[in-house]
Amino acid sequence: MADSILELKSISRRYIQGSKELVILNNASFTLKRGEMVALVAPSGTGKSTLLHIAGLLEYPDGGDVIVNGQPCAGLSDDRRTEIRRRDIGFVYQFHHLLPEFTALENVMMPQLIAGLKPSEARERAAQLLNYMKVGKRAEHRPAELSGGEQQRVAIARAVANAPLLLLADEPTGNLDPATAKYVFEALEALVRQSGLAALIATHNEELAARMDRRVTLRDGKVVELSRAPAAGASSGTSAAASAGTPAAAASSTGTSSAK
Numbered sequence: 001m002a003d004s005i006l007e008l009k010s011i012s013r014r015y016i017q018g019s020k021e022l023v024i025l026n027n028a029s030f031t032l033k034r035g036e037m038v039a040l041v042a043p044s045g046t047g048k049s050t051l052l053h054i055a056g057l058l059e060y061p062d063g064g065d066v067i068v069n070g071q072p073c074a075g076l077s078d079d080r081r082t083e084i085r086r087r088d089i090g091f092v093y094q095f096h097h098l099l100p101e102f103t104a105l106e107n108v109m110m111p112q113l114i115a116g117l118k119p120s121e122a123r124e125r126a127a128q129l130l131n132y133m134k135v136g137k138r139a140e141h142r143p144a145e146l147s148g149g150e151q152q153r154v155a156i157a158r159a160v161a162n163a164p165l166l167l168l169a170d171e172p173t174g175n176l177d178p179a180t181a182k183y184v185f186e187a188l189e190a191l192v193r194q195s196g197l198a199a200l201i202a203t204h205n206e207e208l209a210a211r212m213d214r215r216v217t218l219r220d221g222k223v224v225e226l227s228r229a230p231a232a233g234a235s236s237g238t239s240a241a242a243s244a245g246t247p248a249a250a251a252s253s254t255g256t257s258s259a260k
């Protein structure tokens with residue numbers, strides 16, 4: 001397993017808007033190590049979502065490369081990119097994007113079933129994750145029957161269902177009131193810290209950003225370090241497969257975690 005879970009190397013991305021070319025990312029480089037939790041704090045419209053989508057292999061850059069757990073992704077087929085994304089990357093959005101016709105439990109089972117896990121194992125793992133996110137009692141409810149904070153906690157459980165190495169979150173608490181945002185963030189933080197995941201989290205919430213190991217911003221299309229706090233989770237030596245008793249460890253023991 002590589003020490004750097006995510007490396008962005010000289011990423012460029014331009015958009016054409018009418019007759020104008022907007023340079024959003026301009027040789028942007030960034031490295032996220034195992035166990036690191038990094039806040040991406042930047043004004044609206046500067047390219048946070050663009051960066052996260054490129055890092056999550058959901059969008060292609062115009063130039064540069066994304067390296068996930070040592071694997072350079074430029075030039076890979078769409079199928080191979082999808083495989084890496086499903087196995088190694090979890091994504092949380094500002095809006096939950098849960099499937100409305102399925103229960104919370106089924107939503108968390110879904111990625112595991114797609115990955116080929118047996119339904120009984122996927123169910124057990126999903127129930128465990130929902131309990132961990134303190135939303136276990138709502139397992140049989142559909143998204144419309146859940147509060148915004150509960151929906152986001154289910155969405156976080158779903159994002160880590162296949163024990164990814166990397167969690168990318170695009171303003172995961174941006175749609176919640178301050179108290180709920182704090183509660184949801186604390187659940188997310190506990191999950192990240194205990195499983196040894198690497199996480200890059202875009203947020204406008206300075207209080208939550210200050211709790212992470214590092215804060216970066218986007219300036220002139222580049223990733224720039226804002227400050228460095230003591231990296232509480234960065235050097236613990238834990239890994240998604242190694243921390244006994246955590247949801248991630250449970251996943252690796254059920255075989256959803258690949259040889260990472």
Ligand SMILES: Nc1ncnc2c1ncn2[C@@H]1O[C@H](COP(=O)(O)OP(=O)(O)OP(=O)(O)O)[C@@H](O)[C@H]1O
Pocket residue numbers: 015016017022024042043044045046047048049050051
């Ligand atoms: N598909 C697209 N075509 C043209 N322009 C785009 C496209 N996607 C994004 N943009 C532009 O690129 C810029 C960066 O967008 P992006 O969504 O990455 O910003 P952001 O920092 O995440 O903003 P917010 O905090 O408001 O979500 C914006 O000016 C946006 O209008």
